[in-house]
Amino acid sequence: MSSPPGRTRRADARRSRALILDAAIPLLNARPEASVDAIATAAGVTRQTVYAHFPSRQQLLAAVLDRLTEEALGEMDAADLDTGPAADALLRLIDAGARTAGRYPALMQKLSALPVPPGEDQARHTAVADRLKRVIERGLRTGEFDDRLPVDWLVAATITLGHAASEERTAGRLSAAEADEALRVSLLRLLGAK
């Protein structure tokens, strides 16, 4: 799987794994039903090599999701979250996440329907949500946000509104500017800002 205890894998193994994921992401985004064989071919590798790294198709998809999550986290951490008004930090955070997710819309759609291994999802959810949570909690502490709703709900609602705005934009029902503005106003209202 991702990291069997601590063993050091050979260089070509790591490279193959990376090649597979690198090829899988754009391919699955273009054609979400792409077969394992198609992914292997796109990666310049044999199907059996894929199975050497990922026990099943689903675990491959899970690894793809992990990769994308890391990518998003990278962009998120580039936005400094402890500076300035919590509302602004929140918007920067949402924007960073949306930017990554927006790069692979079809893929995100597919991955969202993945079976949820109870423990594992927690980690991914936490990784993204915790950053959001920290910012929201800062806003609550400083009185910038209203604390009459549970923090975890505010986190979930913020994420889902971010998704919605992203979708309205890619569906062409809102321009990029309109979507940004709608999301901004909506979040401020939701959080009972100021």
Next chain:
Amino acid sequence: MSSPPGRTRRADARRSRALILDAAIPLLNARPEASVDAIATAAGVTRQTVYAHFPSRQQLLAAVLDRLTEEALGEMDAADLDTGPAADALLRLIDAGARTAGRYPALMQKLSALPVPPGEDQARHTAVADRLKRVIERGLRTGEFDDRLPVDWLVAATITLGHAASEERTAGRLSAAEADEALRVSLLRLLGAK
């Protein structure tokens, strides 16, 4: 598909179609990857009969989605939407929709990842969203809601918040009462209710 021009189909054909959909819904909800053959068997029918009614697996799933949408619309129309405060009507509406969708959580998850035939989705989206839109527009006219955001965005945001509350509840992160309350407060804030 649903209604080839206007021909009158034989009684047993209509019955078979209904049997298939009736069987497909609970089966797919329990096991979203169920094969066409499994669905046919559950319906007491042959696989070829299924293919006689639905050209492909995906079109069968689309028909299932249509069926569920009708079901939800039925419950939605049972709640009278033109009476009392728009906010209350909105909550009744959301609740009706959530009740239907909540009956088949796994299935909804799967169906949400269906390929979207551009024209066709419009009809379904409109059917549900229009009812929401009408209520929201009433609230805007009466000044009950704030009109500084596009109506269509408010509709989309309302739907997505409804989904989120539903998920938080089924995931056990919020009790039913907490979810209701969180959704109520959030919607009122989002809509800028006075």
Next chain:
DNA sequence: CTCATTTCTTACACCTTGCCAAAGTTAATC
């Protein structure tokens, strides 16, 4: 009752997932 529609049976071609074993290659280690 007759006929057209619908269903059932049987069958086929094709694709995908997973698995296995043996033979080749490549990188790590001494």
Next chain:
DNA sequence: GATTAACTTTGGCAAGGTGTAAGAAATGAG
């Protein structure tokens, strides 16, 4: 640099799913 273990490839197999087809049997409509 040679040895050894890890990794990849080649080739192949079984199970199961989708989609299509043709003829026989059943069933509803007129």
